[in-house]
Structure formats: structure tokens, C-alpha cells
Amino acid sequence: MKILLLGKNGQVGWELQRSLASLGELIALDRNSDAGLCGELSDLERLRATIRKVEPDFIVNAAAYTAVDKAESERATASRINGEACQVMAQEAAASGAWLVHYSTDYVFSGRGSESWREADAVAPVNHYGASKLAGEQAIIASGCKHLIFRTSWVYGARGNNFAKTMLRLAKDRETLNVIADQIGAPTGADLIADVTALAIRQVQLRPELSGLYHLAAAGEVSWHGYASHVISFALANEESLAVSQINPIDTTAYPTPALRPLNSRLNTQKLRDNFSLHLPDWQSGVTRMLREVLNK
Numbered sequence: 001m002k003i004l005l006l007g008k009n010g011q012v013g014w015e016l017q018r019s020l021a022s023l024g025e026l027i028a029l030d031r032n033s034d035a036g037l038c039g040e041l042s043d044l045e046r047l048r049a050t051i052r053k054v055e056p057d058f059i060v061n062a063a064a065y066t067a068v069d070k071a072e073s074e075r076a077t078a079s080r081i082n083g084e085a086c087q088v089m090a091q092e093a094a095a096s097g098a099w100l101v102h103y104s105t106d107y108v109f110s111g112r113g114s115e116s117w118r119e120a121d122a123v124a125p126v127n128h129y130g131a132s133k134l135a136g137e138q139a140i141i142a143s144g145c146k147h148l149i150f151r152t153s154w155v156y157g158a159r160g161n162n163f164a165k166t167m168l169r170l171a172k173d174r175e176t177l178n179v180i181a182d183q184i185g186a187p188t189g190a191d192l193i194a195d196v197t198a199l200a201i202r203q204v205q206l207r208p209e210l211s212g213l214y215h216l217a218a219a220g221e222v223s224w225h226g227y228a229s230h231v232i233s234f235a236l237a238n239e240e241s242l243a244v245s246q247i248n249p250i251d252t253t254a255y256p257t258p259a260l261r262p263l264n265s266r267l268n269t270q271k272l273r274d275n276f277s278l279h280l281p282d283w284q285s286g287v288t289r290m291l292r293e294v295l296n297k
């Protein structure tokens with residue numbers, strides 16, 4: 001089996017390099033061309049040529065335009081990478097019979113209410129990033145290719161920057177942190193996403209009828225404020241020296257950003273767990289493991 005991985009150095013892409021390696025021959029690309037191959041998603045024709053040249057059984061697309069605020073002022077670029085490039089991948093997958101594995105976001109939803117979103121719920125993105133990711137999903141589904149689209153939320157990885165590391169850095173210098181308390185979701189590890197992807201790829205080879213859209217997030221829910229409190233408590237319990245003594249909850253309206261953010265990022269993962277017989281661990285276990293890694297505890 002041959003797998004073409006795009007976006008190999010992102011949070012999820014990095015973990016996919018590990019989890020996909022034992023499934024088959026893995027050709028992993030970043031933006032840079034390698035041996036005549038092109039992993040730059042905005043170059044649609046070279047992307048198409050790359051897929052034709054590799055002839056993968058699975059295309060796994062971990063590359064995306066993920067700068068949520070910047071997407072408001074760089075709409076065309078975000079749409080090209082998150083929408084049009086997915087359409088190219090999907091067309092090529094449909095034509096060759098390959099699978100396309102892709103990642104999307106809870107930002108396709110309005111963020112209203114407090115129920116967890118199911119796959120069939122109405123979409124209504126509140127910012128351009130969400131709209132561009134939705135365009136990618138729709139292009140894949142419309143192409144008729146065999147696909148796995150995983151909508152996830154609040155992704156973190158031990159490698160690179162993440163919210164927990166930002167909180168730890170700020171807590172070293174500041175006595176008070178103000179953190180948003182009215183956005184609710186589930187911090188989800190890039191390692192978990194990559195492991196579930198590998199397990200799902202194995203299963204769809206035997207059961208292609210599992211092709212579809214799935215919500216993938218760690219179990220449980222928390223606000224950014226609760227997430228920050230968990231991180232700081234862990235660090236203090238492990239004798240990190242921090243200046244912080246107070247973590248104040250604030251509303252989203254007190255922290256204006258160029259892109260609106262949905263308040264309700266809860267994802268219902270029942271369909272994924274049932275169809276693939278999977279257990280999704282609670283968000284705390286993954287975050288704590290990541291903290292142990294980054295703090296070397």
C-alpha cells in the first residue's frame with residue numbers, strides 16, 4: 001500500500017509520520033518540492049501532477065491554512081488551500097480509486113446552543129476559515145471519492161506552539177491571566193488524531209462502506225479557562241516556578257479578534273466510536289501526557 005501524506009510538519013502531520021509509517025510505503029511532503037514532487041497546496045496543477053506521479057492508495061491531507069484571524073484578510077489564499085486544493089485531491093482520488101483522508105473543524109458550525117454537534121447538523125460558519133474548510137469538505141463529498149473526513153477541535157501537539165505552552169510561558173511572568181470562559185470544546189491531541197487515522201485506514205480497507213464524515217475529539221468538555229487552570233495546576237503540582245496567582249475567567253466579547261469564534265465547539269463522536277469500535281480518552285489524559293513531555297516531568 002502507498003500513502004501520500006501532505007503537510008507532514010504540522011501538528012497532525014508530524015504525528016501522522018509516526019502512525020502511518022507501519023501501514024505501507026509513506027511518501028511524506030511539506031511545502032517544499034522533493035524529488036520532483038510538490039507538496040505546496042496553492043500550486044494546484046503541480047499538486048495534481050504529484051498525485052498522478054505517486055499513484056497513492058491513500059492521500060492523507062494534514063496541510064491546511066490554519067491562521068484563523070489572518071484568513072479574514074487573506075480570503076482567497078485560505079479558500080485556495082482549504083477549498084480548491086481539496087477539490088483537486090478529491091478529483092484525482094475519484095479518478096484513480098484512491099481514498100482521501102482529510103481533516104476539518106467544528107468551525108463549520110455556528111457555535112450556538114450547548115448540545116454537542118452531530119455530523120448531520122446544519123452548518124453555518126461564523127468566520128472565513130470555517131467557510132473555507134466547509135468548502136473543502138463539500139468538494140470532497142461532491143467528487144464521489146472514497147473518503148474519511150475527520151472534523152476535530154482545539155488541536156495540540158507536544159511539538160510546536162500550543163495553547164498550554166502559551167499559558168505556561170505567560171504564567172512565568174504574570175501574576176494574573178485572563179482567559180476566555182464562554183467557549184467550550186475538547187482539547188484533542190494530534191497524537192490521538194493520528195492514531196485514530198491509522199486505525200480507520202486499516203478498517204476501511206476491509207469495509208469501504210465506512211467512507212464518510214466523522215467527528216473526532218477527545219472525550220469530555222472544558223472552557224479555555226478550565227483548560228488553562230488544568231495546565232497551571234499541573235505545573236504548580238510539579239514544582240514549576242510560576243508568577244501566576246490568579247486566572248480570571250473572561251467572556252469572548254472582552255477579547256475581540258478579527259475572526260469571530262464559535263462559543264460551542266462540542267463535537268458528538270458517537271458515530272466514529274460506533275462505526276470503528278473505538279474508545280476516545282478524556283481530554284485531561286492527553287493534555288497531562290503532553291505536559292509531562294514538554295516539562296520533562
Ligand code: NDP
Nearest residue numbers: 007009010011012040041063064066103105152153154155
Ligand atoms: P498546523 O497549522 O499545525 O499545520 C498545518 C500544516 O499545513 C503546516 O505544516 C503548514 O506548513 C501546512 N501548510 C499551510 N499552508 C500550506 C500550503 N499552501 N501548502 C502546503 N502546506 C501548507 O495545523 P494542525 O496540524 O493543527 O491541523 C491539521 C488539520 O486539523 C487541519 O486541516 C486543520 O484545519 C484541522 N483543525 C485544526 C485545529 C487546531 O486547533 N489546530 C482545530 C480543528 C481542525 P507551514 O508550517 O510551512 O505553514
